Amino acid sequence: xxxxxxxxxxxxxxxxxxxxxxxxxxxxxxxxxxxxxxxxxxxxxxxxxxxxxxxxxxxxxxxxxxxxxxxxxxxxxxxxxxxxxxxxxxxxxxxxxxxxxxxxxxxxxxxxxxxxxxxxxxxxxxxxxxxxxxxxxxxxxxxxxxxxxxxxxxxxxxxxxxxxxxxxxxxxxxxxxxxxxxxxxxxxxxxxxxxxxxxxxxxxxxxxxxxxxxxxxxxxxxxxxxxxxxxxxxxxxxxxxxxxxxxxxxxxxxxxxxxxxxxxxxxxxxxxxxxxxxxxxxxxxxxxxx
Numbered sequence: 201x202x203x204x205x206x207x208x209x210x211x212x213x214x215x216x217x218x219x220x221x222x223x224x225x226x227x228x229x230x231x232x233x234x235x236x237x238x239x240x241x242x243x244x245x246x247x248x249x250x251x252x253x254x255x256x257x258x259x260x261x262x263x264x265x266x267x268x269x270x271x272x273x274x275x276x277x278x279x280x281x282x283x284x285x286x287x288x289x290x291x292x293x294x295x296x297x298x299x300x301x302x303x304x305x306x307x308x309x310x311x312x313x314x315x316x317x318x319x320x321x322x323x324x325x326x327x328x329x330x331x332x333x334x335x336x337x338x339x340x341x342x343x344x345x346x347x348x349x350x351x352x353x354x355x356x357x358x359x360x361x362x363x364x365x366x367x368x369x370x371x372x373x374x375x376x377x378x379x380x381x382x383x384x385x386x387x388x389x390x391x392x393x394x395x396x397x398x399x400x401x402x403x404x405x406x407x408x409x410x411x412x413x414x415x416x417x418x419x420x421x422x423x424x425x426x427x428x429x430x431x432x433x434x435x436x437x438x439x440x441x442x443x444x445x446x447x448x449x450x451x452x453x454x455x456x457x458x459x460x461x462x463x464x465x466x467x468x469x470x471x472x473x474x475x476x477x478x479x480x481x482x483x484x485x486x487x488x489x490x
Contacts, residue, residue: 204241207232207248217241220253227257228265234258249446252480259444259483265311266444269479272307276475277468279303287333297329298322301381308479310387310439320384328377335370339363375403382435391438391486398434406430421454422447428481438487445481453477 205223206216209231218226226232227248234249248254256266279300286296298320305318339362346359382396406427413420425447432441457470 205238206241207238208236210236224253224257224265227254232258252477255446255449256444256480256483259442264440264442264483264485266480267311267482267484268309268313269476270307270309271472271475273468273472275303276307276472280471287329288337290330290333290337293329293333294322294326297332297377298325301325305381305385310392310484312389314388314391316392317386317388318381318384319386320380325377325380328373328380331369332373332377335366335373339366371404371407372400374407375400378403378431394435394437394439396431396434397436398431402430418451421451424450432482439484440487442483443481444483445478449477449481 205218205220206214207218207223207226208214209226210233215226223232223238232238232248232254234255235247237245238248238251238254239245248258253266283296283300286292298318302318305316308316310316339359342362343359346356350356379396379398382394385394386392406423410420410423410427413423425443425445428443428445432443435441453474457474460466460470
């Protein structure tokens with residue numbers, strides 16, 4: 201353990217040196233405010249809110265600590281590409297969906313270092329991933345076939361109906377995949393036993409609000425923040441969860457990913473960076489922890 205970090209507490213007093221682990225404990229105890237300066241020996245001072253792990257610790261509920269994500273850049277990138285391509289082919293979607301989610305769960309750890317795992321039979325997620333893939337691909341394929349013989353196909357009632365039905369199926373499958381994924385998560389030590397208790401119509405409403413908020417240019421980031429909080433607060437079982445990320449952080453990080461991706465080359469690093477940050481904003485604690 202290296203004791204090489206310094207910080208200024210809420211009174212303005214300088215403290216240190218301490219280890220980074222000790223720094224997280226101090227932050228969770230409330231001694232560090234988001235604008236308090238923190239720095240490693242020989243490094244530049246930064247506000248605590250600019251360091252994801254510290255920001256999560258400051259906003260954590262009593263006894264809570266952030267999840268840890270470890271996403272190797274190229275592993276995440278090629279698996280995402282293969283899974284995305286497989287979904288457009290539809291048929292491989294059940295196998296690739298389960299394969300990707302299992303890998304993703306295994307790259308996340310509880311605050312005590314215990315890795316997560318996905319314990320699930322094949323049948324349930326297979327149906328859900330197949331339905332999701334069909335809801336994305338079928339409307340485009342149908343519209344393309346119809347458009348080949350009718351230039352005005354986009355205005356036809358049957359095309360609009362197919363799109364509407366596909367959207368309903370997509371929402372239903374997305375909700376059921378979320379419920380399945382949370383319920384199938386387990387930890388190495390067997391301590392994690394959770395389920396998702398949020399309702400479908402609330403899920404639908406949040407997604408609708410998220411879509412409409414895009415019209416505000418920036419407001420979607422705050423809707424995404426509260427949607428993530430709603431999701432975490434509806435996880436029941438052995439552990440409680442809280443999303444502590446801020447809307448402004450979601451906004452600027454998403455913009456960095458979007459505009460950085462225009463350069464093509466940084467995409468793998470940007471995706472891994474975003475995944476790692478997002479996971480660190482999810483704080484958890486065993487139920488009843490003080």
